Each structure stands twice: as C-alpha cells, then as structure tokens.
Amino acid sequence: MKLFSKFTEGLHGEIKIPGDKSISHRALICASISDGTSKISNLQESEDVINTLNSLKQLGISIVKENESYYVEGQGFKGLKESKKQLYFGNSGTGIRLMSGLLSIQNFSSNLIGDESLSKRPMRRIIEPLSKMGANISGSNKDTLPLQIIPSQKIRGINYKMPVASAQVKSAILFAGLGAQGDTKIIEKSVSRDHTERMFEYFGASITYSEKETTLKETDKFISQNIEIPGDFSSSAFFIVAALISKNSDITLKQVGMNPSRIALLSKLVEMGGDIKVLNHSSFGKEPIADINIKSSVLNPCEVTSGDVPNLIDELPILFIASCFAEGISNFNEIEELRHKESDRLKAMQDGLDKMKIKNFLDGNVFVSKVWAMITQRQIS
Numbered sequence: 001m002k003l004f005s006k007f008t009e010g011l012h013g014e015i016k017i018p019g020d021k022s023i024s025h026r027a028l029i030c031a032s033i034s035d036g037t038s039k040i041s042n043l044q045e046s047e048d049v050i051n052t053l054n055s056l057k058q059l060g061i062s063i064v065k066e067n068e069s070y071y072v073e074g075q076g077f078k079g080l081k082e083s084k085k086q087l088y089f090g091n092s093g094t095g096i097r098l099m100s101g102l103l104s105i106q107n108f109s110s111n112l113i114g115d116e117s118l119s120k121r122p123m124r125r126i127i128e129p130l131s132k133m134g135a136n137i138s139g140s141n142k143d144t145l146p147l148q149i150i151p152s153q154k155i156r157g158i159n160y161k162m163p164v165a166s167a168q169v170k171s172a173i174l175f176a177g178l179g180a181q182g183d184t185k186i187i188e189k190s191v192s193r194d195h196t197e198r199m200f201e202y203f204g205a206s207i208t209y210s211e212k213e214t215t216l217k218e219t220d221k222f223i224s225q226n227i228e229i230p231g232d233f234s235s236s237a238f239f240i241v242a243a244l245i246s247k248n249s250d251i252t253l254k255q256v257g258m259n260p261s262r263i264a265l266l267s268k269l270v271e272m273g274g275d276i277k278v279l280n281h282s283s284f285g286k287e288p289i290a291d292i293n294i295k296s297s298v299l300n301p302c303e304v305t306s307g308d309v310p311n312l313i314d315e316l317p318i319l320f321i322a323s324c325f326a327e328g329i330s331n332f333n334e335i336e337e338l339r340h341k342e343s344d345r346l347k348a349m350q351d352g353l354d355k356m357k358i359k360n361f362l363d364g365n366v367f368v369s370k371v372w373a374m375i376t377q378r379q380i381s
Helices: 021-032 047-058 093-103 124-132 167-177 195-202 233-245 264-271 306-311 316-324 336-340 345-355
Strands: 002-006 010-016 034-041 062-066 069-075 110-113 136-138 147-150 159-161 184-187 207-209 213-216 226-228 250-257 275-284 287-295 329-333 359-363 366-370
Touching: 010 233, 021 034, 021 047, 021 069, 021 093, 021 167, 021 195, 047 062, 047 093, 093 110, 093 124, 093 147, 093 167, 124 136, 124 167, 167 184, 167 195, 167 213, 195 207, 233 250, 233 264, 233 275, 233 287, 233 316, 250 275, 264 275, 264 306, 264 316, 316 329, 316 345
Parallel strands: 010 250, 034 226, 159 184
Antiparallel strands: 002 010, 034 069, 062 069, 110 147, 136 147, 184 213, 207 213, 250 287, 275 287, 329 366, 359 366
C-alpha cells in the first residue's frame, strides 16, 4: 500500500486491497470439495475466513500455506470426515450458512456454533429451504444457533422462490444442490450477489444464472483450480468515500473486484456527483476486476430505494457518511435488514451520527440523514 496524506494536501497514491472476504469463503469451500489440489492466492486472512478454513481442516481437508498462497487438497462433494468437535464459525454468517448447505449432504452429523452475536442471528431462512430439500437440520427453539445436522436418506432438488434476497441463503441451497437428485432452481425478487454461481461455474458445475434466476443441474464433481482472489470491494468503499470527501485527493485502488452484484455503491456515488473512473478492466477466473481512480468531489444528496438495498447492504454505513457531506437531505428506504447483521448496524450508525450532531431519523421504513450545517459547504481539510 502506498498512500500519502496531509490535511492540506489530501490523499494521494495507490492502494492494493486485501482479498475479497465473500469470495475467500467460497474459494476455500469449493476447493475442498473438488477433485485435486487447488492453489488460492490473495486469500483474505480475516477472522471470519480463518474460522471457515479451520472448520474445513476439522472436517479432514488438508490446507497448507506456502509463499503467501494456500494449497487445498480437495476430497470431492461427499469426502469430508466427521469432526469430533463442534464447528465454530465465530461471527461469520457467510461461513456458517454456506457450510450448512454442504454439510446437509454428508453421511455424518455436525454441530455448528458461533459467537454471541452470530448466535442471535436468524437461521430459519436456511433451515426452511434445506428442510424442503430433505435435509435434517434444526436450530434452537428460536431458530437460532446452535445448528444440528444429521444425515439424510435423500436430498432432492427444489424450485425455491426466495422470500428475501440473500446470497447466503441462495448459496446454502446451491451447496446442498451438489448432492441432490434432480435440478435445483432458485428465483429471487431482486438481485443478490452471484459469487457462488461464478465459483461453481469456474469449478465446472452445470449451472446457469441470470440476475434473478439460478438453475443448478446435477453435477458429478468439481475440478481443482488455481484461484486469484480480487481485492475486496467492501473494504475499498472506505477509501473511495475518504477520497471523495477530502480536499485535493487523488487515489487509485488496484485490482478491485468489480462483480456487478457488488458495485452498487460506485453507481450511487457517481449519481451523487463523485469523480470516479474505472480503469484497466480484467478478470480473475470468472470474477471481473479493475483499478478505480477517485478524486475529491462535491456530492449531491443520496436516494436509496428498496431495490438498491441487497447490493448495498455492506456499504450502507459508509454511504451514510458520504451523505453527511452532501448538500441536502438523503433518504434510505427499507433498510431494516441492517438490524440483522452481526450487529444492529442501523442503530450503531444512528448513535454515531447523533454524537456528531448530524440530524437523522427513522420515518417508518425510511432512514433520513440531514447534513450538519457546518459541513455542508466544505469537505474535510
């Protein structure tokens, strides 16, 4: 990372962002159930990803790090081995939900747990579709953790209409679909992330997908692959907004993941008047990447609709901050899902804005952020 900053001179330089967390989870899991050894480069070594990695090791997968890359010896769709201990996923909703789908097709029992925060998050949204497929999966009497999965005699492909757009739920169904009889079809009300679909395709699955519909046909095996993880867009978001709201700034983020289901923030910031250029388009496997150049900008108010929310969900908090530097009132519609992440992100943002004397309030399902008079006419300097 090369980044230079002085209050009077702004932010300048180039930044190489760590690997994408969502793709890192999927790369580890898909490599573990492929036939052969896969090499994964630029894996994000966050606590969430490491918990997924450690769970796979507990399930008998050899994962070795050499020269900044990870080598994973795959054992096929049903080659995992029973863990003598509970599988701990810490704070990772992605890890536990994806692995629940995969563990539903194994011939042994599993117990999945997480930290205090994850233990409060809703698991009914995966229990219901997996049960419809024939999985024996259950949670607490409140449909929270711990999850218990016992072997099922038969997993069937299903046609499932998602009640809420969720890449985690969709992915849990797809991983279970790898061991299902018949096709698995998922229909969504709005667009969600398609990292799992792209990763399945890269490993050789018979899968087709569009913005709101995915069909996984019966697939016998995955073929091992070398995987380069793109830079994490959610991590990039903070640098993007920092450059936009800081005077005299000009930075470039290198090899950032540009999956269309992830970059809604860029479109929203450009709508607000952000000076953002996307350069040097390329790809890592099935995932598009590019460099992003950002310069200081005067921003207009933001309007987020319900259709924007699924692909802005992780970036909404930083978009709140950008809206505070816009000249006017910003509205965020139907963002209740923020309350059901690893923490109540909506309350956390309200508390933070209140402390900074930035007017904000909830009006039904609409969050309104009204700029603070002292910062409406200037950027940070």
